[in-house]
Amino acid sequence: MTDPTDRTRLIASATRRGRGRRPVAPPVERASTLLNDAPGAMRDESQGPVYGIEDLSAARELRTLLAGLEGAADAWLVPSGLAAVTVPLTALARPGDEVLTTDALYGPSRRFLRRHMGTRGVTTAFHAAAATTDGILAALTDRTRVLLIESPASLTFEMLDVPALAAACRARGVLTVMDNTWGAGLAFRPLAHGVDVSVQAVTKYVAGHSDLLMGSIAVSDPAVGRPIAETLEDLGWRVAPDDAWLALRGLRTLPLRYREQARSARIVADWLLGRPEVATVVYPALPGSPGYELWTRDYDGAASIFGLVMNGGDEAAAHALMSALALFGLGYSWGGFESLVTHETGQLAGRNSPPALAGELLRLHIGLEDPADLIADLERGLAAWGAALS
Ligand SMILES: Cc1ncc(COP(=O)(O)O)c(C=O)c1O
Structure with a gap:
């Protein structure tokens, strides 16, 4: 038998676990205190965790499965995706070091670098969102300790040549940390492409149901993992057992949801491209979109989120479009089963070099609804956009 695919392994890890009559899902173990049979057993780590701050059953299984997906030696869970970015940076950068990253970085990660790291002696340098590999490498200095990669980047979805950057950084002793939320540990495996720390x-997408916050940190080199594990231990951060259980449930269906949502996203994006109100759709999985060649070369699937650049317009028209939608929720997130829309033009002002766009910028996340219904909804939205501008 050939090795089972991820899709099969995520299921089989539940149905082929243990023997005897048993539930498919592991129990939710809610515990701070774990009791022992004898004083001598209390510190015996071979009997499992000694205190609830260590991961209990669902979290342990989730870690193991995520590490397997990422091709990692180990993976850790943290209370949010943001914490998955901030913990490795805290662990790996020291006062006097510099972090290099994209100008199109996820806003709260940028705020962390400025406010938290900046006041603790770690400086940040930004490369242009659309910088070439050579341009990024030219921005490395003797002080650069970490290249923080986000590809595709937030809101404008620029793609980077991650394997080339990872190889060049390794040769120069610079660590690479990649926010791979878009690839979901599924369509792109940063560690296999030479990245040191893969976070998401x-x-x-893993949780997939818009009902919890969590992040994961995966490494292949134990020497890189040790300071991360110690930082987590020192900060006292763990995830709640119920959240781990829900995320594990989400993980079982990740490959199917991810693939189906990408299929729908492509249908909706293609339709939008044919509309006169739309200047362009920024989606690396779309032929003609910036980054399409890198996506084709390196990715085995796509997220279902993209930027929608309108032909001109203003904030009032963008709000009219959004208000006319009945199926797209107005909410800041993505990866869940439901479609969402946000208006992002204002967010670009926080960049050093905001891109010159043809018009207002919206972000669409495509969920598991029927794409034909989503298109009918967007048709209503575009009619409201037109009415607001006339
Ligand atoms: C690219 C990226 N990274 C990290 C995060 C943070 O995730 P969380 O909301 O779980 O903190 C987000 C959230 O939108 C994101 O878009």
């Missing part, structure tokens, strides 16, 4: 917001 489990909140999004």
